[in-house]
Amino acid sequence: MSKVPYAAYLRVYEPLGAFPEPERSHWARYAERGDLPGPQEELRRSIRELIAVPGRVVPPKESADAFVAVVDGVVCVCPWRTRLRSWEALGEVGHWLMPQSVLDAALPPQARERAAEEYGRWRERNPDARPWIRSALWHVPVRWFALFADDEREFTAREPAGEGQGEGRPAALRYRTPMVRARQRVARGLRTVRDAARQAAAEAPSEAGIEAGAQGEEPVGPLAAALTDVGRWLEEFHPRSLVELDYGGLVYTITEEQLAADRSAAEVAAGLSALAEGDLERAGRLYEELTERWMTVRERQFAN
Numbered sequence: 001m002s003k004v005p006y007a008a009y010l011r012v013y014e015p016l017g018a019f020p021e022p023e024r025s026h027w028a029r030y031a032e033r034g035d036l037p038g039p040q041e042e043l044r045r046s047i048r049e050l051i052a053v054p055g056r057v058v059p060p061k062e063s064a065d066a067f068v069a070v071v072d073g074v075v076c077v078c079p080w081r082t083r084l085r086s087w088e089a090l091g092e093v094g095h096w097l098m099p100q101s102v103l104d105a106a107l108p109p110q111a112r113e114r115a116a117e118e119y120g121r122w123r124e125r126n127p128d129a130r131p132w133i134r135s136a137l138w139h140v141p142v143r144w145f146a147l148f149a150d151d152e153r154e155f156t157a158r159e160p161a162g163e164g165q166g167e168g169r170p171a172a173l174r175y176r177t178p179m180v181r182a183r184q185r186v187a188r189g190l191r192t193v194r195d196a197a198r199q200a201a202a203e204a205p206s207e208a209g210i211e212a213g214a215q216g217e218e219p220v221g222p223l224a225a226a227l228t229d230v231g232r233w234l235e236e237f238h239p240r241s242l243v244e245l246d247y248g249g250l251v252y253t254i255t256e257e258q259l260a261a262d263r264s265a266a267e268v269a270a271g272l273s274a275l276a277e278g279d280l281e282r283a284g285r286l287y288e289e290l291t292e293r294w295m296t297v298r299e300r301q302f303a304n
């Protein structure tokens with residue numbers, strides 16, 4: 001059970017000062033606990049909700065837990081907000097690569113409809129709510145890598161268990177960076193992609209695969225749209241926050257050797273640099289190699 005789901009996570013840890021009272025005091029007391037739950041505990045609780053009889057599509061109340069990090073002596077927290085994230089995940093059901101019969105068996109249509117109605121009423125009362133965590137099943141979205149540098153990569157090798165001590169600790173891979181750097185990188189990347197898109201649209205719009213807007217509007221391609229989306233999300237948080245990309249459950253579907261060799265953030269940075277220099281051939285090759293490698297990982301969800 002601890003090895004599911006096969007998902008990666010993009011998290012934001014905000015300093016306590018970013019939270020209004022009484023939430024700030026709650027998180028301050030929470031961070032002092034000696035038994036803080038980790039990612040696996042969040043997964044276990046979510047799975048218990050799904051396999052309950054009757055199953056719960058969305059938790060009945062919001063989680064009061066969070067991940068905690070200390071950055072330069074400052075306590076930062078990343079609230080789970082499991083209920084909100086469950087609602088938002090239901091809104092993406094149409095993008096799940098899952099047979100409709102399997103989806104309906106796991107999440108009955110009537111239950112999804114009730115949850116959607118409940119979410120609509122809740123959203124009216126909480127129009128500015130947003131999650132601190134984004135997740136992606138069976139892959140890491142390319143746009144997430146644009147927020148990080150290769151020297152911020154943290155790989156931890158698998159630690160075998162001692163005799164009679166269970167499974168041991170799996171390999172892990174994550175990136176961490178200050179919010180200000182993440183915003184700078186996504187802005188720089190977006191500017192580079194837009195400049196290249198404008199040039200491509202001017203030269204051969206039909207071949208570039210770019211949607212030309214009305215006169216005066218920026219040409220929009222999929223990578224530009226994706227970077228815009230993640231950039232807007234980052235703007236919602238305190239400027240002294242910490243941004244983390246965690247490979248999460250993907251470590252169970254990627255070998256330790258592949259994880260150790262994975263330099264996806266460096267490849268994205270190299271691709272954007274090539275794009276800025278006008279080397280479209282190299283930029284295209286790097287992007288294609290990266291997306292093909294992650295598509296291979298995504299396709300494993302269909303393996304028996």
